[in-house]
Amino acid sequence: MNKNEKQSVVAELTETLKENSFVYLADTDGLTAAQTNRFRRMLFESGISMRMVKNTLVKRAMQDSGKDFSELIGVLKGTTCVMVSDNQKSPATAIKKFRDKGDKPKLKGAWIESSVFIGDDQLDALVNLKSKEDLIGEVIGLLQSPAKNVISALQSNAGQKIAGLVKTLSERN
Numbered sequence: 001m002n003k004n005e006k007q008s009v010v011a012e013l014t015e016t017l018k019e020n021s022f023v024y025l026a027d028t029d030g031l032t033a034a035q036t037n038r039f040r041r042m043l044f045e046s047g048i049s050m051r052m053v054k055n056t057l058v059k060r061a062m063q064d065s066g067k068d069f070s071e072l073i074g075v076l077k078g079t080t081c082v083m084v085s086d087n088q089k090s091p092a093t094a095i096k097k098f099r100d101k102g103d104k105p106k107l108k109g110a111w112i113e114s115s116v117f118i119g120d121d122q123l124d125a126l127v128n129l130k131s132k133e134d135l136i137g138e139v140i141g142l143l144q145s146p147a148k149n150v151i152s153a154l155q156s157n158a159g160q161k162i163a164g165l166v167k168t169l170s171e172r173n
Contacts, residue, residue, distance in 0.1 A: 017069070020086075089127055
């Protein structure tokens with residue numbers, strides 16, 4: 001790879017890192033060509049973009065991206081596969097699913113909206129991560145629950161008794 005090709009790869013990767021909030025780094029060393037192709041196909045079907053890049057080029061792209069990837073630079077050793085997705089846990093789920101038949105690929109690290117996860121032991125945490133939308137939905141559900149209980153009580157037979165008590169109390173004043 002000549003200097004111009006390297007600059008082109010770094011520019012493309014820098015743009016990819018700037019545009020994505022969910023970046024995963026994995027070690028695919030030890031996978032056969034057939035296994036790697038099967039992994040790529042699975043990622044593609046899940047909407048995950050994967051690219052094998054030299055560590056020095058990934059490091060340059062991380063530094064040029066304007067984001068703080070400094071904690072992940074330490075994991076750039078050996079074979080590195082860069083995965084990006086619109087969904088924060090899709091790459092982790094794909095890695096876990098693929099590993100049902102072996103122990104590769106290994107998660108090196110992940111950058112999830114400026115939060116850094118380092119090491120393969122973080123895979124389960126990443127798989128169980130909830131999205132912002134999930135968390136907002138849960139909070140809204142929790143906030144609506146007491147109001148639903150009051151409305152339900154007012155609509156039931158017990159609600160008629162409560163409504164009668166409220167009416168009686170209001171007439172006293």
